[in-house]
Structures are given as C-alpha cells and as structure tokens.
Amino acid sequence: MIRTEDLHKSFDGVEVLKGITTEFYQGKTNLIIGRSGAGKTVLLKLLVGLFRPTSGRVWYDDVDLYSLNKKQLRNIRMQVGMLFQGSALFDSMTVEENVRFPLDMFTNKTRKEKLDRVNYCLERVNLEGVNSKFPSETSGGMQKRVGIARSIVLGPKYLFCDEPNSGLDPKTSIVIDELIKSITEEQNITTVINTHDMNSVMEIGENIVLLSNGQIAWRGNKSEVLTSDSDTLRDFIFASPFLQKLRSTALEKE
Numbered sequence: 001m002i003r004t005e006d007l008h009k010s011f012d013g014v015e016v017l018k019g020i021t022t023e024f025y026q027g028k029t030n031l032i033i034g035r036s037g038a039g040k041t042v043l044l045k046l047l048v049g050l051f052r053p054t055s056g057r058v059w060y061d062d063v064d065l066y067s068l069n070k071k072q073l074r075n076i077r078m079q080v081g082m083l084f085q086g087s088a089l090f091d092s093m094t095v096e097e098n099v100r101f102p103l104d105m106f107t108n109k110t111r112k113e114k115l116d117r118v119n120y121c122l123e124r125v126n127l128e129g130v131n132s133k134f135p136s137e138t139s140g141g142m143q144k145r146v147g148i149a150r151s152i153v154l155g156p157k158y159l160f161c162d163e164p165n166s167g168l169d170p171k172t173s174i175v176i177d178e179l180i181k182s183i184t185e186e187q188n189i190t191t192v193i194n195t196h197d198m199n200s201v202m203e204i205g206e207n208i209v210l211l212s213n214g215q216i217a218w219r220g221n222k223s224e225v226l227t228s229d230s231d232t233l234r235d236f237i238f239a240s241p242f243l244q245k246l247r248s249t250a251l252e253k254e
Contacts, residue, residue, distance in 0.1 A: 001026050002047060002158065002190055007056035009042055016042050018214040020056070027188045029181050029204045031195055034211035035236060041162070043211065044194045048082065048160055049073065060158065078106050081151035081189075083161040083180075087143040089135040089150075095122070096131035099150045106154060121149040125179060141172035145179065152183060159184065161193040165200060173197060177204050198237060201225060210236065 007020040017039045024030040024047075032040045045051045047058055049065055058065040060076060068076065089098045096118055103114045122128060125145040135143055144164065151159060161180060165173035177197075181204045184191040193200065201208060205222035210233055217232040225237060 001059075001061055002192065003059045004043075004047070005057040005059065007043070007046060007058065008054045009039075009046060009051060010054045015054075016214050017046070017053075020211075020214075020216060022209050022216060022219065023207075024190055024192050025207055026190045027185060028191070028206040029184055030190070030192045030207045030209070031201060031205045032192065032209050032211065033195060033201060033236070034217075038211040039214045040194050040211055044160060044162060044192065047192060048080065049077070078154060079157040081154065081156035081159040083144075083147050083151045083159070083164055085163040085166050087135075087147040089143055089146060091135055093134075094131060095127070095133050095135070095138070095146050098135070098146060099153055102150060102154050117153055118149075121153050122146075124152070124183070125149045140167055141169075141175065144168065144172075144176055148176075148179060148183070152187070155187070156189060159189045159191040161191065161195075163195060163197075164193060165195065165197045170199065173199060174203070180204070201237070212236075 002024040004020050004022055007017055008015065009017040020043060032043060034040050042051065046053055052066060063076065065076065090101070093101070096115075099118045099121055100114050103109055103117060107114075109117070118131070122130065125148050127142065127145055127149065130138065130142070135146070138146070164176050164180060168176065177200050180191065180193070183189065195201070202222050202225065205225070208220055208222070208225070209216055210218040212232050218228065218230040220228060225233065228234070
C-alpha cells in the first residue's frame with residue numbers, strides 16, 4: 001500500500017497540490033484522473049520520489065519515503081517499476097537489452113539468470129521470440145508491452161504507469177489495460193496509473209482518485225462512476241453526449 005498524508009507541493013509560490021490525503025491499495029489498479037493541470041503528474045512524481053513535497057508525507061507501507069537516506073531510497077526504488085508515457089525504450093538497444101537494463105543496473109545475477117528472467121517477462125506480456133528486434137522494428141502496442149516487461153523485471157512491489165494508453169488505438173488500449181490489471185492481481189502489486197482514458201476508468205478502475213485544482217474532488221470505483229452525484233466527476237467523465245446518455249440510462253435503471 002502507498003498512502004499520502006496532507007501532501008502539498010508549490011512551484012515558485014504557486015500551490016499545485018493542496019493537501020492530498022489518500023491511499024493506493026495493494027493488489028488493486030489505482031487510477032489518478034483529472035483534467036490537464038489538475039496536478040496528476042505532480043502527484044505521480046511525488047509518489048515516485050522525483051519531486052520532494054513542500055509539506056506532507058508519502059508512505060510506502062510503513063516507510064516514510066522522504067525520511068530515507070540515499071542508500072535506503074535506492075533500496076525502495078529497486079522495488080519500484082515504472083511504465084513511462086512514451087515507453088522510453090532505448091533505440092540503440094534490442095528488446096532483450098531494454099528489458100535486461102534494470103537487472104544490469106541493480107543486480108549481480110549471472111547472464112543466464114538475467115536472460116531467464118527477461119524471457120519470462122517477455123512471455124508474460126506475450127512477446128516471445130522478439131529479443132533481437134529493435135524498438136523501431138516493433139509497433140506502438142508492442143513497445144508498450146516491452147515497457148511493461150521492463151517495469152516488472154525486478155519483481156516490483158509498486159508499479160507506476162504514466163498514461164499507459166497514450167497514442168494507442170482503442171483495441172490495443174484494452175489489451176494493455178487487461179495486461180496491467182492481470183499482472184497487478186497475479187503479483188499482488190500496488191499499481192498506480194495516471195490516465196485520461198475513460199475506457200480504463202470504466203474497465204479497471206478499482207480505486208479512482210479524481211483531482212481538481214490540486215485537491216481530491218472525488219474517490220470511488222468504476223461501479224460508482226455512473227451514479228455519482230459529484231458535479232466535478234460528471235463534468236469530467238460525461239463530457240461527450242454519448243456518455244451523458246449512458247449515465248442517464250444507468251440512473252433510470254436504479
């Protein structure tokens with residue numbers, strides 16, 4: 001579990017996050033949603049440790065992230081997997097080398113042990129036999145799956161995904177969502193996803209935090225979205241006429 005305690009963050013005197021207290025649960029897909037400028041990316045970077053809060057705390061289970069020294073912080077980061085928005089693969093490395101990179105950086109495993117782990121992770125994301133390909137030789141969806149394989153190669157307790165469906169077609173986005181959700185459950189990971197994708201919200205949103213103007217405007221799960229009386233959630237989720245009609249239908253059935 002990850003939890004935040006009265007988290008504030010300011011830049012040049014402008015307060016971006018205004019007292020975020022919430023929890024992200026182990027074995028669940030935890031989603032951070034909100035309009036552009038709501039503070040989602042800043043919150044994610046605070047959770048990962050890329051920013052320091054102006055005030056407040058981030059807890060990894062019972063560990064205060066920002067009280068750690070460099071060695072302790074390195075140990076925590078070895079338990080963290082990160083899936084970046086653009087996959088962030090190294091163009092000059094093969095798929096195998098990309099996935100193996102965290103093992104090279106953080107472990108003393110033998111070459112065979114590393115290869116076995118890389119192959120396991122590639123098989124887990126349905127990419128057997130692509131070890132020697134370069135990212136430019138793969139599709140956007142495949143690159144995202146390579147990114148997932150790399151993010152889980154160290155066996156993380158915590159997984160952060162920044163807009164995992166960015167740039168993908170709807171069908172591929174569903175595949176990525178289902179893959180992240182199944183890995184989260186299977187490995188009992190605390191997964192935090194920053195997303196604009198409403199399909200992700202409705203399909204895998206087990207714990208959803210809606211940010212608005214740097215504050216938590218709503219919390220709930222996918223089954224509560226359609227019937228929520230939150231004006232902020234309604235304005236965000238049901239911007240399109242189709243979704244407005246879907247919500248009206250759901251309310252009529254109650």
